Amino acid sequence: MVARSEESRQAILRSTLKLLGVGARGGTTIQKLSIEAIAKHAGVSKSTIYRWWDNKAAVVIDAFVTAYLSHTPVRDDVPFEEALREHVAAVVHQYAGLDGKLVAQLIAEAQYDPATLEEFHNRFWLGRRSAVEALIQRGVEEGVVRSDIDPSMLANLAYSPIYLRLLLQQGPLDDTFAAELVELALHGIGVRAAALQKSAR
Template sequence: MTTPSPQGFPRVGRPRSERATNAILEATADLMEEEGFAATTIEAIASRAGVSKVTIYKWWPTRGAVAIDAYFRRYHETLDFTDTGDVAADLSAQLQLLITTFQGRAGTIMGELISQAQRDATLAAALRDGWLQPRRDLTAKVLRLAIDRGQIRPDVNIESIMDQLYAPVYWRLLMRHQGFDHELVLSLVDNVLHGVSANPNLA
């Protein structure tokens, strides 16, 4: 995030226009929702926000950076951590929250952001640090608590478990080879918790 830190002490000179910042982020989010990321050019954002291009370039290095700030600002609510003691339920709740978000516009846009991240390392980092990691941290917490309680084997690789829970969602979001719904959530959690082997004792 590029937003400057207004750390109490006021700087000299005309202060950054809050109106402009808001207008830019709102315009960006609107454009991404209505026209898609491809049409969300700097010029379109500037025009819609009633702002000069230079003002955008002043605060964000690329349109990817604007986009992700706008995205986080608009879709910031989808985080959940509740420890009910029921691993399956807790993981399902987290997964379901993500899927619900992605069923609206936010899903398509996330796909486009991931797409853009392939050619914009800064955006990739922002996505990892600002979106992915917070969610993984919460899931990791659930898994570690479960291990402490003896519900999950202590020798497993937590990272790969999380990928097996989350990656399918993003993968279907990107490739659209299958849809995603609550049943998928149950299936993903069940598979990875209990395995699909017919005779688990012989594992």
């Protein structure tokens, strides 16, 4: 019975992504997606869906997170800087595709639907930011990040430009952007010591 329940749950998550066009094209939008459509595609009843999720937003976010997290890991088996570069590059790469369109729709929905905003915060955003904050704290412990830096502020600095480009489409989400973003987050906007020394000669 437990195995069958988990099978149904996974079918619901897969159906949600397929209906939204993740991994393909021609899907519907979150706004137009319905619990009825998900249930029909997954071969389950609506009551089965509501057994695990309170609303459509929760289903969509769980489906997205299940697929997204495996592609954007925050590694703990490599040095801080390498882990940060890999994570930011992975996030930028994912958001350049259909995952980005899905997140943009979720954020748009959240602007007028408090339930969607709460689900997005609790099921996705807070966990991602906490993972990056923990990574930054590791950078402090490794001696490569200033100890007076607020990890939450640096996490916001790393993520915010990605969401700005995603939502306003002002520039590409590519490897160059990812590398420049990490460089800015790590070294700030001050003139580097080497450049100062060169100009003093």
